[in-house]
Amino acid sequence: MSNAVERTDVLVIGSGFGGAITAYHLAAGGAKVTVLERGPWLQSEEFEHDYKLGSSYTRAFDFTVGDGMSILGGNCVGGGSVVYFAAMPRAPRFVFDRHGSIGRRMWPSSVSRDTLEPWYDRVEESLSIEKQDWSDVSYAGGLWAAACNHSGRTANPLPAAVDNTKCVNCNFMMAGCRFEAKQSLLLNYLPAALAHGAEIRPLHEVQHITRTSDGDYQVHFNVVHDEDYRLQAGSGVIEAKIVVIAAGAGATPVILQRSEAHLGTMPHAVGRYFSGNGERLNTAIIDEEKAAALLGLDRGDGLAYAANAIGKGPTVANWDRLDGSLPEYHRYSLEQLYFPPGLGTILAQVPDATGPTWFGAEKKEILKNWPSWLTIFTMIEDDNEGVFGPPPATGNAHRISQQMLGRGNLRYDPTRNTQAAWDMSDAEVKEILEKDGLAKVMPWTNDLVGAYTVHPLASCRMGDDPHTSALDDRNELRGHPGIFVTDGSSVPGALTVNPAMTISALAERAVPGIVAAAQAKGINVSYGAPAPDGSRSGRKNVLPLLTGLTNR
């Protein structure tokens, strides 16, 4: 590889929601945009229904084991959108008023549900998010709804970025959607960014960032081997006037930690206040006869349920506890979720076991009941107690397997607030599903790989207080003008619902400020692109808001 330093206007690190959305708008506005993505660039026909190591199932994401917390995150062009389950609810109003561990409002005063609504609208238009109907709900979601109803509760089909006319309910979303039913970023923002001249470089893993004497930045990267991510195939440097970091909440702070020696002191909050979005999984083993008798469920052929494999991730959630009048740490949602074999089955525990709970003869017996498993995903309000230790030599983890598995330096010791909230939500899941003998339920064990999140947040969060936030309210890194962070790491704390919608809305909201910063550095770029498919109604509602987002 040449030693010459390449140049671009805006360098975006990561191609998930935070990276793709900003890359599109800046490219559409006229900037030269380069996107570095550490994972491979997979095409739809490469998305396989195969659990073998080396298939898209393991190429497209990373499982990073930390000390007390493990993170499952996207690792491919399109990032989390390729492997997520496409549930796109807006965050409840009370979330933005949370105080959390700092004892005062965590979110910037300029961000609330009301001020974010126009940006949510933009995302909804861009990703074709639709309110799901009961006719779209999977057997598992229907079972969860019926169980909630049986215990006197409500239940809601989730809004989702899924085109149901294309969906075959294969439940292989985590390996990428072969049928292009899931509206991942590969189908909207990224092709639109490419059409406007953005360049995407897969298998480029950023090491660190340095500053030039002109106040611009140089981004130093390694090229990763396309099959064995433990190997490197070169390195290089790209110079940019503006850097947007959107590497994911498990990687963004690590890049900044590694850059501190070059860029100078990082804000205290970089690599601190990590939240796992308060996530936890409970596994229920459904009594099929009771499901028929108690809930009146029937899928023909004498089956009431036995449909764990069928569907499209989560389709129904219980939101009864999303009640702003309740105290903090008492509010959570309970969502039906599909979780595939291979990644967490080992963490499912045997209810009423006399021997070991997560392995052994009794575990084998419940595995035989796998079609009758129902997984419930709880999202509580945690205490942002995660802290990243010193960064590893490369990437965000020491890679163990050729793909997928690595050991990171995140430490997470749940506080009593977090543990009590988990206990409360676990108890409610048990109350709902064990009513009248419908099921036996046990939460996953945290003893093996710690807590487990698929929605890492807040490791580089925005806020008004420089002591507890790494970013200002426009997503710019404090003390490092021209570096913006737009991924889940910018979200101040747990959301009690799936976060992709909020991450995306915040990224949309950050764009005008990034454009203004780029203009100030002489880049000929403007704000005002429509949605990736050309729709314009979302844009109309955000244009009046720009003044507050571009003035320093």
Place this chain on the structure above:
Amino acid sequence: MTLEAYADTIIPGQKRSAEDRAIAGVTTGGGAVEAGALELLRWDATGIHDGLDDLADLANTHAEAYAAELGLDLDEDVPPFVALDYGHRVALIQRLTTPGHPEKDFWVMLSLFCNMAFDSAAHLHTAEAIADGHPGLVAMGLPHPGADGLVRFKEFGYGRELARLHPDTTPSGSPA
């Protein structure tokens, strides 16, 4: 043989023959060993293939110490971990994987791959594994893909309202 005994403790199976010592034989049907745990562990894609001999030695060292502590006489014809009966193998793995054990990470990872051999056959193409009667995937009832290797379900839901909506739901389906 030690690694087989370890894998068999994670997901037990039935003995391959009357002389089988590695497999404890506490369940019927194939367990992690028959599912291919050793093939998966030895594949360099896992990243733990290099350290397997060391892990086996370490498991045996722990088994000897465990037996001495409990006053157990171990049959010297087989490695110490294999000489433990199933209940003691379970107790030892519980110790090794308990939070705070200095080697916990290694034993959890070994357990993880043993489990994956059974629950996802991560060393085999899924469609072929199911067609060949893989003991884990078949026991778990994983769906059979079509001729093109892809899974599809025509029927997927009950198709009717099964609960009241939360009263504070927006027209687009989000919490208000």
